[in-house]
Amino acid sequence: MRVLSSVKPLDEMAKQMTTADERPPAVEVLSAEKVFANGARGLAPIDLSIADGEFLTLIGPSGCGKSTLLKLVANLIEPSDGRLLWWRGDFAQVGQEGRRLAFVFQEPTLMPWARVEANVRLPLEFGNMPRATADPKVADAIAHVGLSKFNRHFPRQLSGGMKMRVSIARALVTDPNLLLMDEPFGALDEFTRNKLDDDLVNLSWERKLTTVFVTHSIYEAVFLSTRIIVMAANPGRIFRIMTIDQPQPRDQGFRDSSKFAACCRELSTWLAEASLQSAGGGES
Numbered sequence: 073m074r075v076l077s078s079v080k081p082l083d084e085m086a087k088q089m090t091t092a093d094e095r096p097p098a099v100e101v102l103s104a105e106k107v108f109a110n111g112a113r114g115l116a117p118i119d120l121s122i123a124d125g126e127f128l129t130l131i132g133p134s135g136c137g138k139s140t141l142l143k144l145v146a147n148l149i150e151p152s153d154g155r156l157l158w159w160r161g162d163f164a165q166v167g168q169e170g171r172r173l174a175f176v177f178q179e180p181t182l183m184p185w186a187r188v189e190a191n192v193r194l195p196l197e198f199g200n201m202p203r204a205t206a207d208p209k210v211a212d213a214i215a216h217v218g219l220s221k222f223n224r225h226f227p228r229q230l231s232g233g234m235k236m237r238v239s240i241a242r243a244l245v246t247d248p249n250l251l252l253m254d255e256p257f258g259a260l261d262e263f264t265r266n267k268l269d270d271d272l273v274n275l276s277w278e279r280k281l282t283t284v285f286v287t288h289s290i291y292e293a294v295f296l297s298t299r300i301i302v303m304a305a306n307p308g309r310i311f312r313i314m315t316i317d318q319p320q321p322r323d324q325g326f327r328d329s330s331k332f333a334a335c336c337r338e339l340s341t342w343l344a345e346a347s348l349q350s351a352g353g354g355e356s
């Protein structure tokens with residue numbers, strides 16, 4: 073059984089983490105840390121409130137705990153100490169209307185023998201949704217990622233970018249409120265990545281998603297995010313936080329702006345500092 077070092081009532085803990093607006097945060101990470109079974113300390117205690125509707129990006133040197141933090145938010149792993157709240161409650165109520173979560177992995181992980189539409193339908197089948205209800209949702213999700221003409225194709229007939237679109241459609245079909253993405257475009261060429269970033273920024277805006285996104289790309293982080301968490305390693309921790317004060321949705325005009333260039337320069341400097349701190353193992 074997991075033993076919490078300091079257990080406070082949920083309400084009391086939640087009140088300490090208020091956001092700028094009145095809506096409750098989508099996720100609160102409350103002094104959550106992760107020590108793995110082999111003794112490796114993946115994350116030092118983290119406190120973070122993820123606002124409803126924000127696009128939050130985690131960036132930092134390899135091994136700083138980006139994936140570990142994302143997996144904690146997805147409840148794929150449990151903290152060794154501390155806790156997390158989703159919509160001010162525990163994970164048991166995730167999945168209810170308005171409190172749905174979807175995860176997009178780095179690899180598209182499609183079923184090679186199944187057509188695009190069958191791949192996208194999969195999570196609804198897991199939920200035993202009747203075909204008559206599921207089919208319009210599947211068609212809508214495929215249309216949202218611009219693949220309607222390819223819904224009868226097999227994964228082997230698609231490019232890397234198209235496969236990733238299918239993976240995103242498979243997440244969208246469940247109508248998530250919280251979308252978690254672990255370096256989804258890392259394996260794609262820059263042109264395809266930019267195109268998918270353009271679509272993602274519109275999608276998350278249209279659907280009012282709360283998105284937590286992991287990347288190694290400074291440009292992608294600045295383009296997509298409302299807030300960027302720069303992490304450092306040894307142990308994994310939050311190093312600095314950058315707010316990108318630019319209206320959403322965004323377009324190429326933002327990429328071409330002096331503001332974009334300035335944010336990228338500053339983020340690059342912070343990442344260099346985070347890498348130095350990580351190598352030294354010092355906590356800031």
Ligand SMILES: Nc1ncnc2c1ncn2[C@@H]1O[C@H](COP(=O)(O)OP(=O)(O)OP(=O)(O)O)[C@@H](O)[C@H]1O
Pocket residue numbers: 108109110112113114115132133134135136137138139140141308
């Ligand atoms: N299952 C595990 N068992 C032991 N140690 C782990 C495990 N998963 C991660 N770690 C360690 O925890 C630390 C954080 O790992 P994590 O994968 O979260 O980092 P990351 O920032 O996502 O790295 P990358 O950018 O290379 O993907 C690393 O030192 C890693 O070796």
